[in-house]
Amino acid sequence: MLMKGNEVIGEAAIRAGCRYFFGYPITPQTELAEYLAKKMPKVGGLCLQAESEVAAINMVLGCNASGERAFTSSSSPGVSLKSEGISYIIGSDLPCVIVNVQRGGPGLGGIQPAQSDYLQATKALGHGDQHFIVLAPAYVQEIATLMGEAFDLADIYRTPVMLLADGALGQMMEPVDFEAKKQRTLPEKTWAACGHGNKREHNVVNSLYISPEVLEQTVLARFERYKLIEEKEVMYDGYMTEDADICIVSYGITARIAKTAVKAAREKGIKAGLFRPITLWPYPKKQLSALADKVKKFLVVEMNMGQMVDDVKVATDCRRPVEFFGRTGGIIPTPDEILAKIEEMNGGAD
């Protein structure tokens, strides 16, 4: 089946059993809401346009708190508005799926594809001690599998999961197979606030803990869960990293362009490779660290000003030089530009 990235997000959500979408229009992800507006009523679901991204994320909070799968989607400026709600969702240990089809920023920025919300997504989207899972698809097919995974991971770990895409991937038309996702066993939502039917104690979904000791304990318990996620849920992909001297580290749409550059470099006899984190949190630290034993240099390629560079340096303990090439403001780097950077680094290697 040939489908557009943005529509695949919606279709994969429906196939994951999600029946509730709450959003607010913003380029470049509006087709997703439009797709769901058509499709949801046909499967007995609801696609509701909220009055703002703030309201949308809180509708998602309510829906998830009552035990249903709900998700929201936006692009960069709208995701900033959702940050309060996401922090509450984390504090309430609720599952939730959020999509960010990134565009250039800061401010109103532009409407062209970008990856400049990397730090926001992986480090500090909302207030408080927290993490959440961030998935970065590079192919339309990967959107389909990761979107399904997102709902499962959210339920299993009671955490928000963000699908971090970009405008280019959202617009891309590619073949997709929705059956490719693996099946997982899901826990029962015994905590859901959906009416106790006089059969159990009342459930309270809450993020307030006035006693610092109790708050500390809930945060610690949550971080135990984060450890488990870091152990079990890291995803990444590699291309010709085995014998690489120069290893590109890149994710999402940019990794695809980098792959073309790697192939071109190989044709020129330069031993280049590509390491592609698929989970941006948890970050594939161990795998990158192992690579640092083999490669001579790292090259981070992103559509921003180098937001992932520090993660690579930390993962590799700065044992190898980490250089950066990127374009920002909504400009997609070309394979030639990346190749030129590889050649420059290769020249300096001897």
Place this chain on the structure above:
Amino acid sequence: MVVFDKPKALTNAPFHYCPGCTHGIVHRLVAEVIDEMGIEGETVGIASVGCSVFSYDYFGCDMIQAPHGRAPAVATGVKRSHPDNFVFTYQGDGDLAAIGTAETVHVGTRGENITVIFINNTIYGMTGGQMAPTTLLGQVTTTSPYGRKKEIQGNPIRVVEMLSTLDGTAYAERVAVDCVKNVINAKKAIRKAFEVQKNKLGLSIVEVLSTCPTNWGLSPEKAIEWLRENMMEHYPLGVYKDLTKEAAENE
């Protein structure tokens, strides 16, 4: 013989409210209505950020605590996925009419079948007595120490009047809990609001003129007097919208 007992729909957790605070009375009225309708098992309450935030511990039904101002949006998410459950929010004036104004207006525009219990005490209780959107002109608060002036801080907002202009609002009434007669009437209004929800007629909201003796700097008794003498003039009691009546008249 038991003449006066705790409603079943309240838990055994002791209220933390100040002496003379009317939050407790309103909790009781909501719980009595839930008991009388026999709907505790099907009800989900949304606690807001304000002095009543701990209402999630006091109401025996399932409860969700919403971010400041967002209770109506959270309620929307619950109600849309559980249309046969009863969903109510319990919100203060800062929560509902300042930071959450957009969320409040839009449950009205969409005609969400939820019930909003709105506590108007003209002040921010929880944070220690700052000006609220409902603070009266001339009223002294910690952030309007020279009295609220319309030229500087603007005018106090009349919420039920505003919401009753929206087609999706089915029922809007302002009540007070300053005397037995008004308390009885307040309970009737809350009951009616839940009935409106049951019949899926749209948004139902009950604004309750309440006291905050602590931050008004008055004794509980004087606070009740202050409510009567100052609040009722700007916020007249009464039914502002009732689609059940219109429906009956059209028959």
